[in-house]
Amino acid sequence: MNDFIPGQRWISNTESELGLGLILEVEFNRVAVLFLATGEKRLYAKDNAPLTRVSFAVGDIIESVEYQKITVEHIEEHQGLLTYIGLDEDGQLQQIDEMELNHHIQFNKPQDRLFTGQFDPTNWFLLRYETWRRQQQHQQSAVKGMQGVRAALIPHQLYIAQQAANRAMPRIMLADEVGLGKTIEAGLIIHHRLINGLSRRVLILVPESLLHQWLVEMLRRFNLRFSIFDESRCQVSDDNPFSNEQLILCSQNFFSQYPDRQQQVLAAGWDLVVVDEAHHLEWSEAQASPEYLFVEQLAQTSPGLILLTATPEQLGKESHFARLRLLDPDRFYQFQQFLAEESQFQPVAELANLLISGQSLSVAAQSQLQDLLKNDKVDKLLAQVNEQTTEPQDSRHPFGLSNVREELVKLLLDHHGTGRILFRNSRQTVSGFPDRQHYGYPLTGNDSSDLQHSPYLAWLVEKLKALGDERALLICHRAETVIQLEQLLRQHVGHTAAVFHEGMTIIERDRAAAFFVDDESRAQVLICSEIGSEGRNFQFVRHLILFDLPENPDLLQQRIGRLDRIGQRHVIQIHIPYLLNSAQHVLYRWYDEGLDAFRHNCSGAAQVYKLVQAQLHDALHSADSASIDTLVALTREINLQVAAELHKGRDLLLELNSCRSEEAAELVAEIKAAETDGSLWPYMESIFDCYGVDVEDHSRDCHILWPSENLRIAHFPMLQDDGLTVTVNREIALRREDMQFISVEHPMVLAAMDLVLSSETGNAAVSVVKHPQLKPGQFLLELLFVAECSAPPELQIGRFLPPTPLRVLLDQNKKDLSAIIAHNALVETGDSFDKNQISQFLNSQRQHILDMIRTSEQLVSQKLQQLVSESSNRMITALTGEIKRLVRLKQINPGIKDQEIEQLKETTLLSHESIQDAQLRLDAVRFVITS
Numbered sequence: 001m002n003d004f005i006p007g008q009r010w011i012s013n014t015e016s017e018l019g020l021g022l023i024l025e026v027e028f029n030r031v032a033v034l035f036l037a038t039g040e041k042r043l044y045a046k047d048n049a050p051l052t053r054v055s056f057a058v059g060d061i062i063e064s065v066e067y068q069k070i071t072v073e074h075i076e077e078h079q080g081l082l083t084y085i086g087l088d089e090d091g092q093l094q095q096i097d098e099m100e101l102n103h104h105i106q107f108n109k110p111q112d113r114l115f116t117g118q119f120d121p122t123n124w125f126l127l128r129y130e131t132w133r134r135q136q137q138h139q140q141s142a143v144k145g146m147q148g149v150r151a152a153l154i155p156h157q158l159y160i161a162q163q164a165a166n167r168a169m170p171r172i173m174l175a176d177e178v179g180l181g182k183t184i185e186a187g188l189i190i191h192h193r194l195i196n197g198l199s200r201r202v203l204i205l206v207p208e209s210l211l212h213q214w215l216v217e218m219l220r221r222f223n224l225r226f227s228i229f230d231e232s233r234c235q236v237s238d239d240n241p242f243s244n245e246q247l248i249l250c251s252q253n254f255f256s257q258y259p260d261r262q263q264q265v266l267a268a269g270w271d272l273v274v275v276d277e278a279h280h281l282e283w284s285e286a287q288a289s290p291e292y293l294f295v296e297q298l299a300q301t302s303p304g305l306i307l308l309t310a311t312p313e314q315l316g317k318e319s320h321f322a323r324l325r326l327l328d329p330d331r332f333y334q335f336q337q338f339l340a341e342e343s344q345f346q347p348v349a350e351l352a353n354l355l356i357s358g359q360s361l362s363v364a365a366q367s368q369l370q371d372l373l374k375n376d377k378v379d380k381l382l383a384q385v386n387e388q389t390t391e392p393q394d395s396r397h398p399f400g401l402s403n404v405r406e407e408l409v410k411l412l413l414d415h416h417g418t419g420r421i422l423f424r425n426s427r428q429t430v431s432g433f434p435d436r437q438h439y440g441y442p443l444t445g446n447d448s449s450d451l452q453h454s455p456y457l458a459w460l461v462e463k464l465k466a467l468g469d470e471r472a473l474l475i476c477h478r479a480e481t482v483i484q485l486e487q488l489l490r491q492h493v494g495h496t497a498a499v500f501h502e503g504m505t506i507i508e509r510d511r512a513a514a515f516f517v518d519d520e521s522r523a524q525v526l527i528c529s530e531i532g533s534e535g536r537n538f539q540f541v542r543h544l545i546l547f548d549l550p551e552n553p554d555l556l557q558q559r560i561g562r563l564d565r566i567g568q569r570h571v572i573q574i575h576i577p578y579l580l581n582s583a584q585h586v587l588y589r590w591y592d593e594g595l596d597a598f599r600h601n602c603s604g605a606a607q608v609y610k611l612v613q614a615q616l617h618d619a620l621h622s623a624d625s626a627s628i629d630t631l632v633a634l635t636r637e638i639n640l641q642v643a644a645e646l647h648k649g650r651d652l653l654l655e656l657n658s659c660r661s662e663e664a665a666e667l668v669a670e671i672k673a674a675e676t677d678g679s680l681w682p683y684m685e686s687i688f689d690c691y692g693v694d695v696e697d698h699s700r701d702c703h704i705l706w707p708s709e710n711l712r713i714a715h716f717p718m719l720q721d722d723g724l725t726v727t728v729n730r731e732i733a734l735r736r737e738d739m740q741f742i743s744v745e746h747p748m749v750l751a752a753m754d755l756v757l758s759s760e761t762g763n764a765a766v767s768v769v770k771h772p773q774l775k776p777g778q779f780l781l782e783l784l785f786v787a788e789c790s791a792p793p794e795l796q797i798g799r800f801l802p803p804t805p806l807r808v809l810l811d812q813n814k815k816d817l818s819a820i821i822a823h824n825a826l827v828e829t830g831d832s833f834d835k836n837q838i839s840q841f842l843n844s845q846r847q848h849i850l851d852m853i854r855t856s857e858q859l860v861s862q863k864l865q866q867l868v869s870e871s872s873n874r875m876i877t878a879l880t881g882e883i884k885r886l887v888r889l890k891q892i893n894p895g896i897k898d899q900e901i902e903q904l905k906e907t908t909l910l911s912h913e914s915i916q917d918a919q920l921r922l923d924a925v926r927f928v929i930t931s
Contacts, residue, residue: 004031004046005080009054009098012042015758017803019103019790020054037103037790037917054101056084063102070094104790104917110925111853113764115846117839122828124762125926127686129784129823131756132805132923134683138744139802143670145192148745149184150221150733153671154432154566155664156425157181161188162667164423165198168794168903169303170272171327175310175424176658177603178554179433179561182308183217185423186274189306191222195745197793199271199304201246202226205295206276208251212531214276215249216506220737223747231258242268252280255294262294272304279309283322285335292322299326310606327421330897348372352412355405356656361385373411381408409656420896423658427601430659432566438574438598440588447579451484452492456547459577460485461493463545464524471516472525472543472575475559477550479503479529485547486527496522501529513538514738530555538562540735542570549576549587551616553605556597564601574598583620586628590616594635604642611638680744681728687752690761691716701729702739717751763924766838768831773821774930780817781852782826783808784924785860787867791914795907800878801871801915805923806863808856812848816859829931842927853922864920872915879908 004010008023010033019037026032031049033042044051056062056072062084063069070086077083082098113119138144145165146158156176164170170189174182193199204226206214211228218224226249227233234241242248242265252275255262275281275295282289288296299305307323317339324332332338351369354361361369366382384404427433441463445455464472476482479501489495498516500509516526517540526538530550544563550556563572576598578584591597595605602608609616612635619631681703688695692710695703705724707716718724718740726740727733733741742749756762774780785806791797809817809826842849883904890896 003080004049007081007099009101010051011054012051017788017790018042020101020105021051022099035103035790038792040792054098054105055082062086062096063105064096064100065102066100067102068094068096070096104919110760110763110922111849113760114766114849114925114927115839115842117835117842118760119764119766119835119838119927120760120762122765122767122926123686124690125765125767125924126762127690128756128762128924129805129807130683130686131753132784132786132803134744135753135757136802136804139798140800141670141674143667143674145195145745146188146667147671147674148195148223148741148743149188149191150730150737150741151181151184151188152566152734153668153730154181154184154430155661155668156430156659157185157188158667158671159659159664160185160423161192162663164306165189165192165196166796168900168907171305171421173278173307173309173323173327173422175308175422177424177426177601178310178557179564179601180425180427180430183214183276184221186276186306186308187218187222187224190218190272190274191224191745193272193304194224196796198796201268201270202248202272202274203242203265203270203298203302204249204274204276205252205255206249207280208253210276211249211251212502218247218249219506220510230254231261234258234261234264240264240268252277252291256291259290262297266297266301270298270302270304272306273298273302274306274308276308277310278307278323278326279319281322281326283325284318288322296326300329324421348412352409352656355385355409355412358405369408378408378411410660422654424654425658426603426655429655430566433601434564434568434570434572436560436564436572436574436599438576438592440592441575441577442580442585443577444580447582451481452488455579456577457485457488460545460547461489461495463575464495467524467543469524470543471523471541472545473538473541473562474525474527474545474547475530475562476527476547477530481547482527482529489525495524498523498526499528500526500531502531510738514736517735530559539565539568542568543573543575545575545577547577549578549584549591551587551620553591553595553597553602553609556591557601557605560598560601586616586619586631589628589632590619590635594632595639602639604639604645607642608635608639674744675728675730680742680749684742684749684752687756691752691755693719698725701732702727702736713755717755718748765924765926766833766929767826767926768829768833768929768931769826770829770931771821771825771827774811776930778812778930780809780811780928780930781849781856782823782926782928783810783853783856783860783922784926785856786921786923787864787918788921789914789918791911795911795914797911797914800875800911801867801918804867806860806867806920808860810852810856812852814852814855818859826928831931833929838927838929849927853925857920857922860920864918868915868918871918872912875911875915876908879904879911883908 004023004026006023006025010021010023012018012021012033012035017038018035018040021033021035021042024032024034024041026046029046031044031046031051033044033051034040035042056075058072058075060072061069062072068088070084070088072084072086074085075082076085083095084098085093085095088094141147143158143162146161151157157180160174164172165188170193174185176182176185190199190202194202204214204218215226215228218226224247226247227245228249229241229245230251231254237244250265255265273295278295281292281295283292305327307326309323318335321332321335321338324338347368351365351372354365361382369382370378381404385408441459443455443459451457460474474485476485482499482501483503486497486499489497498512498521500512504512513526515521516523525545526541539562541563544560546556546559550559560572560574576588578588595602595608597605612631615627615631615634619627685695687693688705691712692708693716694706694708696706698704703726705719705726707719707721724740725738726742727736728742730741733739740746740748770776785808787801787804787806789797789801789803807818807823809821809823811817883901886896886901886904890898890901
C-alpha cells in the first residue's frame with residue numbers, strides 16, 4: 001500500500017494531462033488528490049490508486065510555481081516531504097519544497113528503461129508514435145464528437161449538433177417535424193459534449209413509454225450507457241441515489257409519483273438536462289402544472305437544457321412561450337411582451353419569405369431591408385437582386401436560392417428572434433425522403449381471435465408468396481400476435497420469420513434484426529410488435545405490412561417511419577389488410593380518406609386526432625356507414641384547416657437558420673473523408689497485435705475479435721471472452737446492429753489509445769535499420785517529445801494545442817537529422833541483436849546519450865516556442881473573431897447574452913495563459929543501430 005502524506009506531489013498514471021497532484025488528505029483507505037493545473041479533484045482507494053510519486057534526482061532541472069528553475073544538487077526529506085536544493089540560472093543556491101513545484105510539470109523518464117534494458121519491440125514504439133499523432137489529429141478535428149455515432153450522416157442533424165454542442169451553456173429547443181430525428185440530434189449533442197469534456201453529468205427525462213427507446217438509442221447509436229432510475233433503484237442507496245451515476249434516465253411521471261425524489265435529483269447537480277415531449281408540460285400565466293414547476297427548478301440549476309417538442313406553435317403561442325421561458329427566463333419573462341416582440345419581428349419574416357420565394361422586391365421592401373440591416377453590403381446586393389429574379393435556382397440549396405438572395409437571407413438570419421435557441425426543420429426543406437404507395441386489402445370472414453383460422457393469416461401467406469424473394473417488415477400491436485404468427489408460418493406454411501418484441505432482451509432483438517438483415521438467412525419477414533416501430537432502422541426493406549392499424553396516428557407514423565427515412569432508395573410499398581365492416585375498416589378509411597396518412601407524413605395528425613377523437617370512437621364501435629362518412633368528411637376538413645395553419649405558421653427563416661446547407665455539407669464531407677482514408681483498421685490491428693487480441697475475418701469490412709492466450713492485460717477494453725464482431729463500415733453498421741461500429745470515437749478505440757499512452761508501452765525501444773543515407777555501424781537516437789498543456793476541459797484547449805508529438809533524430813555526433821530522415825523511413829532490417837550486449841553498450845555510453853538527450857531538448861524547445869506562438873495566434877484569431885461576431889449580433893438580436901460574451905472573453909484569457917504554460921515531456925526514445 002502506498003504511504004501518502006498531505007503535501008506530497010503525485011502524478012496520475014491514467015490522466016497525466018492533469019499535471020502534478022497535491023495530496024490533500026488521507027482518511028481510512030482513501031486519499032484525496034487536487035490537481036491544481038486543471039482544478040480537478042480525485043478520490044482514490046489507497047491500495048490501488050493509479051498514482052506515481054513525483055521524486056526528482058540530483059542533476060534534474062525543476063521549476064517552481066513562480067517559474068524559478070534550479071538544477072538539483074541535494075535532496076532533503078522531513079516527515080515524508082521533500083525539499084530540493086540547487087543552483088538557479090544565476091548560480092545562486094536556492095531551495096524548492098515539493099509543495100511549490102510547478103503544477104504543470106509532467107513526469108516520465110523513458111531513458112531510465114533504456115539504460116536498464118527494458119526495451120520494447122520496435123512496433124510498440126511505432127504504435128506509440130502513431131497513437132500520439134492520431135490523438136492530436138482527433139483533438140483538432142472540426143467534427144470531434146460527431147464521428148462515432150451509428151447513424152446516417154444527415155446534414156441538418158450534424159449542423160444542429162455542432163451549433164449547439166460547442167456553446168458554453170447550450171439551452172435550446174429541438175422542434176423538427178416528426179421523422180427528422182430529434183432524438184438523434186439530442187444524442188449527438190450529448191455525445192459531443194461528453195467526448196469533449198464539456199459535460200459530465202447528464203439527466204434525461206422522458207415519458208414512461210419512451211424510457212426503453214431512449215435507453216436503447218443512447219447505447220446502440222452513441223455507446224452511452226445510461227442508467228434507468230425508478231423507485232426500486234433509488235431505494236438501494238442510503239444517500240442521494242442520483243449522485244452515484246453520471247448518466248441517468250428517468251420517466252417524467254416518476255417525480256410526480258414520488259415528489260420526495262425531486263429535491264434529491266435537484267441536489268445532485270447536472271451539467272445538462274434533456275426533456276423529451278416537453279410540450280406536455282402545462283403552463284399558463286395563471287397556473288403551472290407541478291411537472292412544469294419541477295422542470296423549471298431543474299432548468300434554473302443546470303447550465304445546459306435541451307427541450308424536445310412537437311412543432312413549436314402547434315399547441316398555441318402560450319404553450320410555445322412556456323417552453324421558451326424555461327430556456328431563457330430573463331428574456332421570455334412575460335407573455336404579452338413576447339407577443340409584442342413577435343409582432344415587431346413580423347417584417348423580418350415577411351422580407352425573408354419574399355427573398356426565399358424569388359419574388360421581386362418593391363421599393364418599400366428594399367427600403368425596409370436597408371433600414372433593418374444597416375450593412376454596407378446591402379445596397380450592392382439589392383442592386384442585383386431584382387435582376388436575378390429569373391435566374392435558375394441553385395438546386396443544392398434547400399430553398400433553391402440564388403447567391404445574391406442567399407447572402408441577403410444570411411444577413412436577415414442574424415436578426416432572427418429565437419434563432420439562437422430554437423431549431424426546426426421540416427420535410428419541405430430536408431430532401432432525401434422516399435415516395436410511398438399503399439394498398440388496401442378488404443377481407444371477408446369472421447373477426448376471429450384464433451389466428452390459425454383467421455382470413456388475415458391466409459392473406460399473409462399469399463402476400464409473402466407474391467413478394468417472392470423480396471423481404472417485408474410486418475408490424476402489429478401485440479407481442480402475443482407476433483409469437484403466434486411466427487409459429488403458424490413456421491409450423492403450417494414452412495415460412496421462416498424473425499421476431500422482434502418487448503419480451504426479448506436487447507441482445508435477442510439485435511440478433512433477430514441481424515438474422516433478418518443477413519443476405520444468407522432464409523427469413524423473408526421480420527414480425528414486430530409496436531416496439532419495432534421505436535427507433536429501429538429497416539430502410540433496406542421497401543415492403544411494410546400493417547397487420548393491424550393503431551388508433552393513434554403518431555404510432556402509425558412511427559411504424560411507417562421505420563422505412564420512410566432519408567436514404568431509402570426505393571418507393572415504400574405499404575400493405576394494409578382489413579376485414580370489411582370492422583373497426584379496422586373504419587381506421588383504414590379514416591387514415592386513407594380523412595388524413596391521407598399512408599401517402600404523406602401528416603404533421604397535424606395528432607392535433608386532428610384530438611379534435612375528432614369522440615367521433616372516431618363512436619364510429620369504431622358502431623361501424624355505421626353514415627357515421628363513418630361523416631367522420632371522414634369532418635377529418636378531411638379539419639386536416640386541411642390544420643395543414644393551412646401550419647403552413648401559414650411556417651417560419652422559413654427559422655428553418656433556414658436550422659440548417660445552413662454549406663456548413664452542414666462541410667461537416668458531412670469531413671466525417672466521410674476521415675472514414676474513407678482506410679487507416680483506422682490497420683492502426684487498430686497494430687494495437688491488437690501489441691496487446692494479444694486475435695483478429696478473425698468475418699466478411700468484407702467486418703472482423704471478429706477474440707482475447708488470445710497471450711493477452712498482455714487482464715481485460716482488453718470492451719472485449720468479452722466469447723468474442724466481439726465489429727465493422728468499420730457505416731453502411732454495414734446501420735444494417736447490422738449486432739456488430740459494433742468501430743470509429744475513432746468508439747469507446748474501445750479511445751480506451752485502447754489511453755491504454756497505449758498512459759502506460760510504458762513502447763516508450764523505450766532498440767532497432768536495427770538500414771537506410772541509404774546512413775553508414776553502417778552508426779547509432780542514432782530517435783526521441784519523441786510531447787508538448788502538453790494542462791487546462792480545464794471547458795476551455796477545449798485541444799482545438800488549438802492538443803498533446804502534440806515533436807520528433808528529434810540525432811546521430812552519434814549530435815547532428816540533427818530530423819528533417820532529412822523521416823520517421824517512417826527508418827525501417828527495421830529484422831536482424832536480431834544480443835540484448836545484454838546492447839545494455840552494456842548503452843551504459844558505457846550513458847553520459848554521451850544523456851548529452852544527446854539534452855541537445856535534443858534544446859532543439860525541441862525551439863520547436864515548442866514556435867508551436868506555442870502558432871497555437872496562441874490560432875486561438876486568439878478564432879475566439880476574438882467569435883467575440884466580435886457576438887458583439888455585432890447583440891445589437892440586433894436580444895438572444896445574445898452579455899454573460900455569453902464575457903464568458904468567451906474569459907475563455908480567451910485563460911486559454912492564452914494555459915497555452916503559454918505548455919510543457920515538454922520526453923515520452924519515448926528509440927536507440928537506432930545502422931546495418
